[in-house]
Amino acid sequence: MKLLMFVIRYLFERENGVCMLAVVHIIIILSCNETAHTVDNVYRYTEPNYDLVELKETTDTVTFSLNENTYNVIKSFNIFSQGKEEYISFYDRRSESINIYHFQSGKLLKKIILKSFFPGEKLFKTTVYIRNFDSVFINTRNRCFLFDSSGRLKGSAAFLEDPPNAWAKFENTNPPVVKEGLLYASTRPYVKETSLEALRQWKLLYRFDMENDKASLCYPLPVMYQENIYGYHFLDYSYCYNNRNNFVFSFPADSNIYETDLTDYHVAYYAKSRRQADIILPVSKDTLEDNEGNYRSYLTRDSYGPIYFDPYRKRYLRVAKSGISMADYQAKNWEREQRLIIFDEHCRIIGESSINKEVILKSIFFTANGGIYARVNPRDEYGLHFVRLVYNDLATGQLGFSGNK
Numbered sequence: 396m397k398l399l400m401f402v403i404r405y406l407f408e409r410e411n412g413v414c415m416l417a418v419v420h421i422i423i424i425l426s427c428n429e430t431a432h433t434v435d436n437v438y439r440y441t442e443p444n445y446d447l448v449e450l451k452e453t454t455d456t457v458t459f460s461l462n463e464n465t466y467n468v469i470k471s472f473n474i475f476s477q478g479k480e481e482y483i484s485f486y487d488r489r490s491e492s493i494n495i496y497h498f499q500s501g502k503l504l505k506k507i508i509l510k511s512f513f514p515g516e517k518l519f520k521t522t523v524y525i526r527n528f529d530s531v532f533i534n535t536r537n538r539c540f541l542f543d544s545s546g547r548l549k550g551s552a553a554f555l556e557d558p559p560n561a562w563a564k565f566e567n568t569n570p571p572v573v574k575e576g577l578l579y580a581s582t583r584p585y586v587k588e589t590s591l592e593a594l595r596q597w598k599l600l601y602r603f604d605m606e607n608d609k610a611s612l613c614y615p616l617p618v619m620y621q622e623n624i625y626g627y628h629f630l631d632y633s634y635c636y637n638n639r640n641n642f643v644f645s646f647p648a649d650s651n652i653y654e655t656d657l658t659d660y661h662v663a664y665y666a667k668s669r670r671q672a673d674i675i676l677p678v679s680k681d682t683l684e685d686n687e688g689n690y691r692s693y694l695t696r697d698s699y700g701p702i703y704f705d706p707y708r709k710r711y712l713r714v715a716k717s718g719i720s721m722a723d724y725q726a727k728n729w730e731r732e733q734r735l736i737i738f739d740e741h742c743r744i745i746g747e748s749s750i751n752k753e754v755i756l757k758s759i760f761f762t763a764n765g766g767i768y769a770r771v772n773p774r775d776e777y778g779l780h781f782v783r784l785v786y787n788d789l790a791t792g793q794l795g796f797s798g799n800k
Contacts, residue, residue, distance in 0.1 A: 432595045432596065432615050432621065433615060433618055433621065434614075434615065434655070434661045435661060436617075436653060436661045436662060436663040437661065437662050437663070438651075438662075438663045439662055439663070439664050439665070439742075440664075440665045441664070441665060441741070441742070441743040441744075442743075443665065443667075443669075443743065443744030443745075444743075444744065444745055444746075445669045445744060445745075445746060445747045446746065446789055447745040447746050447788070447789055447790050448737050448745050448746035448786055448787065448788055448789060448790075449737075449746050449747075449748040449786070449787045449789060450712070450735050450737060450746070450748045450750070450767070450784050450785070450786055450787075451748060451750075451784065451785060451787060452750065452751055452754055452769075452782050452783070452784050453782065453783045453784070453785055454782075455782070455783040456771070456780055456781060456782050456783065457498075457501065457768065457780075457781050457783075458501060458778045458779065458780050458781075459483070459485070459494075459496045459501055459503075459778060459779045460501070460503075460777065460778050461776070461777055461778055461779065462503070464490055464492075465487055465490055465492065465494055465506070466487050466489040466490055466776070467487075467773060467774075467775065467776055467778075467779060468487060468488045468489040469485050469486065469487060469488070469779065470486050470487075470488040470521065470522055470523075471485075471486045471522040471523050471524065471564075471565050471566050471567070472484060472485045472486065472567060472758075472760075473524050473525060473565075473567050473570065473760070474498060474760050474761075474762065475525055475526060475527055476527075476763055477527050477528055480497065480498075480499075481497075481498040481499065481762060481763055482495055482496065482497060482498055482504065482525075483495070483496050483498050483760075484496075484523065484524075484525040485779065486521065486522065486523040488521070490508075491508065491509045491510060491518055491521070492506055492507060492508050492509065493505075493506070493507040493509065493523055493525070493531070494506050494507075495507075495525065495544075498762065505544065507544065507546075509521065509523075509533070511546055512533070512540075512542060512546050513535065516535070517536075518535055518536075519535060519536035520534070520535070520536065520562055520564070520583075521533065521534060521535050522534045522564045522565040522566065523565060524565035524570065524571050525544075526571075526573075528543065528544045529543045529544070530543070530549075531543060531544055532565060532571055532578070532580075534562070534563050534564055534565060534580070536562075537553060537554050537562075538551050538552065538553045538554060539551060539552050539554070539563055539578070539580065539601070539603050539605070539610075541578075541605050549605075550605030550606055550608075551605060551608060552578075552603040552604060552605055552607075552608050552609060552610045553608065553610060554601075554610060555610055555611075555612065558586075558596065558597070560583070560585035561582055561583075561585070561598075561601075561612065562582070562583045562585065563580040563581065563582060563583070563601045563603075564580065564581055564582075564583050565580060565581075566581070567757075567758065567759070567760055568633045568701035568703075568757055569581035569632075569633055569634055570635070570636065572636050572642070574640065576604075577602050577603060577604055578601075578602075578603040578605055579600050579601065579602055579603075579642075580600065580601045580603065581599065581600060581601070581632075581634070582597075582598060582599055582600060582601055582612065584597075584627070584630035584631055584632070586630065588624065588625075588626055588627050588630060588683055589624060589680045589683050589684070591621065591622070591624070594616055594620055594621050594624075595615070595616075595621045597615070597616055598612035598613055598614055598615060599613075599614045599615070599616065599632060599634075599644070600612065600613050600614045600642075600657070613657060614642075614655070614657055616646075617646060617649055617651075617653065617663075619648070619649060620646065620648070620649070623648075623677035624677050624678060624679070624680065624683065625647070625648045625675070625677050625678065626678055626682075626683050626689050626692055626693060627683075627689060628647065628689070628690070628693035628698075629646075629647040629648045629675075629693065629698065630647075631647060632644060632645065632646045632647070633645045633700065633701035633702050634702065635702050635703050635704040635711070636704065637654070637704045637711075638704075638706065638709060638740075639654075640656070641654050641655060641656050641660065642654070642655055642656075642657065643655075643702055643704065643711065643742075644702070645666075645699055645700070645701065645702035645713055645714075646699065647675075647698040647699050647700065648675045648677075648698065648699075649675075649699070650665070650666060650667035650668075650671060650674075650675075650699070651663045651664060651665065651666055651667075652664050652666040652702060652711075652713065652742065654742065664738075664742040664743075665744070666699075666713060666736065666738070666742070666744065668697070668699075668715040668734060668736055668747060669747050670697070670715065670717055670732075670734065670747075671697045671715070673697075675696050675697055675698065676696065678692045691724055694718065694719050694724055694729055694731065695718045695719055695720070695721060695724055696718040697715070697716065697717055697718045698715075698716050698718070699713060699714065699715050699716075700713070700714030700715070700716060700733075700756060700757060701713075701714050701756065701757050701759070702714075703759050703761070705761055705765075705767065706761060707761060707763075707764070707765035708765065708786070709739075709740040710737060710738060710739060710740065710745075711737070711738035711742065712735050712736070712737060712738075712759065713735070713736040713738070714733065714734070714735060714736075714756045714757070715733070715734045715735075715736055715747075716731045716732065716733050716734075717731055717732040717733075717734075718731070719731055730752050731752075732749065732752075733749070733750050733752060733754075733756055734747055734748060734749050734750060735747070735748050735750055735756065737786075746789070753771055753772070754769050754770075754771055754782060754784075755769055755770040755771065755773060756769060758770035758781075759784075766783060767783065767784040767785070768781040768782065768783055768784065769781060769782060769784060770782075
């Protein structure tokens with residue numbers, strides 16, 4: 396930053412129009428490559444009320460049937476709209492195919508074999524996100540691609556070689572975002588978890604310029620992650636994108652959530668579960684170097700999961716899980732109590748609900764008419780099943796309002 400200020404002062408003193416234009420370019424370049432590894436968050440505390448709203452599962456389900464050449468090994472999926480119709484897309488890792496269903500009817504509309512997009516190539520760590528039939532985003536071993544659904548390539552950008560293993564991914568818990576002509580995608584958390592220096596250097600988002608085949612990384616881990624070691628499972632962060640065109644991040648070891656525009660708006664909100672009594676403690680390097688110790692330390696501590704933005708109700712849902720006891724761990728009773736914390740549009744807590752362990756909370760999605768769904772029964776080899784969740788307004792007694800205003 397000192398270098399930036401020196402250059403600006405020097406060029407202004409030259410009083411040259413060309414130099415003034417150069418100032419703008421230098422500011423952009425240096426701000427994108429700023430060596431500082433933290434952001435200054437404004438902390439906002441709002442008194443939570445955990446008893447205004449709850450979210451519960453219903454008996455309503457939707458099912459998408461699988462044929463003999465399609466499997467239930469779903470690596471990524473998302474729902475999208477085109478015109479007045481809604482569709483849901485699943486990437487089946489086993490058959491390496493994209494399967495697009497009409498959401499209301501449940502009928503398979505289109506099956507895309509990815510080998511037709513990448514003839515002669517071996518697919519690796521592939522994830523898919525369909526924005527519409529003209530925009531199919533695909534991540535593979537070393538590049539992010541944009542196709543249309545017919546297989547016509549519209550653009551791509553290579554992953555960076557430095558840092559190594561900085562691969563992008565698409566998930567419903569980390570959806571790609573197109574902002575000011577650039578594509579933002581999450582970075583897989585393949586960072587050396589026992590190195591504080593590596594954690595300080597790590598960035599959470601890829602920024603792709605698909606037209607010019609360029610990529611950069613941006614947005615660091617919170618300060619607590621740069622000063623403490625928690626382990627690999629506590630690096631599996633999530634974000635959503637809200638109606639203010641901001642990202643909202645959730646980190647497993649951090650009770651706060653973070654809203655940011657990635658430039659000059661950075662706000663941390665109180666987002667702690669009512670069931671979290673103590674802080675989530677870091678662990679030692681020795682614990683993490685033992686595979687069993689790494690996983691045990693994750694299961695026996697509280698943690699937070701994905702965060703979602705409900706665009707229909709302008710609310711946020713954040714997953715929280717309770718740590719199990721050492722006795723349960725040793726007995727291999729590894730199922731954890733799970734809950735959803737509910738926030739209003741201003742990130743104030745308005746509810747917290749326990750959710751059946753059979754509901755997979757990392758699979759939540761929202762339909763255009765306000766429906767909320769999450770996957771259940773993942774072992775069924777013949778279909779993909781989703782249960783509908785509904786809000787209950789405990790303050791007014793209005794029950795089951797999801798899908799209509």
